[in-house]
Amino acid sequence: MTLPGPPLWLLAELTYRCPLHCVFCYNPVDFAAHEQELSTEDWLRTLREARELGAVQCGFSGGEPMLRADLEILVAEAHRLGYYTNLLTSGVGLTEKRARILRSAGLDHIQLSLQDSTREMNDFLSHTRTFDLKQRCARIIKEHGWPMVLNVVMHRLNIDHIGRIIEMADQLGAEYVELANSQYYSWAELNREHLLPTREQLQRAEAVTNEWRERLGERMKLFFVVPDYYETRPKKCMNGWGNVFLTITPDGTALPCHTARMLPGLAFPNVRDMSLREIWYDSEGFNRYRGTGWMKEPCRSCPEKEKDYGGCRCQAYMLAGDPAAADPVCDKSALHHVVTEAVERAQKGLLETRPLIFRTPDESRRLLART
Amino acid sequence: MNPAGARPCLNPLFRMQWEQAQQSWVLLYPEGMVKLNQSAAEILRRCDGERDMQGIVTDLEQAFSATGLAADVNAFLEIARAQRWVVWK
Ligand code: SF4
Ligand code: SF4
Numbered sequence: 001m002t003l004p005g006p007p008l009w010l011l012a013e014l015t016y017r018c019p020l021h022c023v024f025c026y027n028p029v030d031f032a033a034h035e036q037e038l039s040t041e042d043w044l045r046t047l048r049e050a051r052e053l054g055a056v057q058c059g060f061s062g063g064e065p066m067l068r069a070d071l072e073i074l075v076a077e078a079h080r081l082g083y084y085t086n087l088l089t090s091g092v093g094l095t096e097k098r099a100r101i102l103r104s105a106g107l108d109h110i111q112l113s114l115q116d117s118t119r120e121m122n123d124f125l126s127h128t129r130t131f132d133l134k135q136r137c138a139r140i141i142k143e144h145g146w147p148m149v150l151n152v153v154m155h156r157l158n159i160d161h162i163g164r165i166i167e168m169a170d171q172l173g174a175e176y177v178e179l180a181n182s183q184y185y186s187w188a189e190l191n192r193e194h195l196l197p198t199r200e201q202l203q204r205a206e207a208v209t210n211e212w213r214e215r216l217g218e219r220m221k222l223f224f225v226v227p228d229y230y231e232t233r234p235k236k237c238m239n240g241w242g243n244v245f246l247t248i249t250p251d252g253t254a255l256p257c258h259t260a261r262m263l264p265g266l267a268f269p270n271v272r273d274m275s276l277r278e279i280w281y282d283s284e285g286f287n288r289y290r291g292t293g294w295m296k297e298p299c300r301s302c303p304e305k306e307k308d309y310g311g312c313r314c315q316a317y318m319l320a321g322d323p324a325a326a327d328p329v330c331d332k333s334a335l336h337h338v339v340t341e342a343v344e345r346a347q348k349g350l351l352e353t354r355p356l357i358f359r360t361p362d363e364s365r366r367l368l369a370r371t
Numbered sequence: 372m373n374p375a376g377a378r379p380c381l382n383p384l385f386r387m388q389w390e391q392a393q394q395s396w397v398l399l400y401p402e403g404m405v406k407l408n409q410s411a412a413e414i415l416r417r418c419d420g421e422r423d424m425q426g427i428v429t430d431l432e433q434a435f436s437a438t439g440l441a442a443d444v445n446a447f448l449e450i451a452r453a454q455r456w457v458v459w460k
Contacts, residue, residue, distance in 0.1 A: 006392045006393075008393075008404065053392070054390070054391075054392025054393065056388075056390055056392075056397065056399065056404065057399065057402070057403075057404055059402070082388065084386060084399035084400075084404070086401060086402055108386070108399075108401075109400075109401040109402070111401065111402070145383070147384045147400075147401050149401050149402075176401065
């Protein structure tokens with residue numbers, strides 16, 4: 001195999017602490033077992049080592065990254081090293097003062113998200129507390145000259161309000177809005193039956209989005225992402241395993257994608273024990289699913305294998321029980337029916353009587369105790 | 372159409388820089404990156420809000436001892452504007 005290219009993206013998940021409890025949270029369900037956070041020194045070293053390898057985009061996320069008191073120090077160092085710095089936040093904790101410090105530390109971009117599916121969305125739609133918070137954040141973002149990027153996770157419970165959501169995004173002065181359907185990993189997988197929209201909902205939402213696109217013209221760019229369960233080819237997950245993305249979790253574990261820790265039989269290295277160079281080029285965790293050599297049928301002899309690299313390893317593991325299988329979203333997979341059956345159940349309405357599971361440390365510990 | 376006489380300028384929401392690891396110029400923006408080929412980079416570097424299109428063409432023709440670059444520059448700037456890489460002053 002040829003030597004892999006450098007990691008171009010560093011995703012620094014600074015903490016799993018979070019004031020919100022989103023039912024589709026992408027953090028691992030067992031996050032409560034990995035709360036030993038890296039020190040400031042460890043993060044500074046990680047930023048330097050990744051930059052030396054060639055990383056140029058740096059995303060600070062979490063949890064809620066604003067809960068780290070050293071965020072400004074990390075942003076300043078990332079900026080000094082020449083990264084383009086992105087902060088992914090719910091806006092909780094973004095005060096005028098903090099924004100000013102982050103701006104002078106060189107933060108390039110804030111992505112403000114609207115996430116908590118029920119209460120937050122209701123608040124937002126009914127113009128109450130959260131809407132005020134988002135408005136304040138949006139104003140701060142604009143006043144500091146940052147691009148105004150809004151991210152809204154879409155699902156069965158809010159997708160019918162998409163027109164209203166876009167209208168409010170416009171009132172907030174957003175320039176880019178991502179309306180991305182939740183992907184069914186982690187907490188969203190637990191809650192999948194509640195979150196997967198119907199085909200009809202999706203079609204309506206896309207139509208509404210298109211109407212708004214015409215109305216808004218150049219003022220705002222809208223990105224609408226359908227759930228991959230409705231596709232017949234899988235996504236090129238992370239643009240290829242260990243290809244451009246390098247995620248560091250709050251406890252320092254290095255992953256090719258933020259959910260990869262769920263995969264069985266793979267040990268992922270920690271930045272406390274190993275240099276990023278060794279991690280990226282030499283570790284088992286990063287090499288296992290690189291390229292196409294690990295593939296089984298139908299991927300191995302498939303003419304499209306370079307196009308999607310067989311889809312997502314986590315989804316293959318979750319839905320087919322084997323991380324080296326084809327992602328069952330692909331209609332060439334023998335297990336594609338697992339996906340179509342979930343989609344069919346979604347058409348019929350909720351069969352599940354179990355309530356939504358909110359992402360809290362207590363739930364996480366409860367789920368841990370069960371395994 | 373690119374506005375005649377106006378001066379293109381890199382959109383302040385984008386940042387252009389040389390990346391050693393990729394041996395190329397890249398354009399950075401929120402959660403994204405484009406790798407620029409050499410001619411794109413040479414044109415964009417000259418979009419400083421000072422020069423108009425004719426100025427950029429003249430400058431490039433001198434720097435690379437070439438002639439007849441106007442059409443290429445014009446075509447690229449059309450793309451760059453549609454992508455919001457440049458704004459016009
Ligand atoms: S998805 Fe929600 S709960 Fe999870 S980290 Fe983001 S804001 Fe917090
Ligand atoms: S068989 Fe595998 S490689 Fe081919 S399209 Fe499906 S997932 Fe992709």
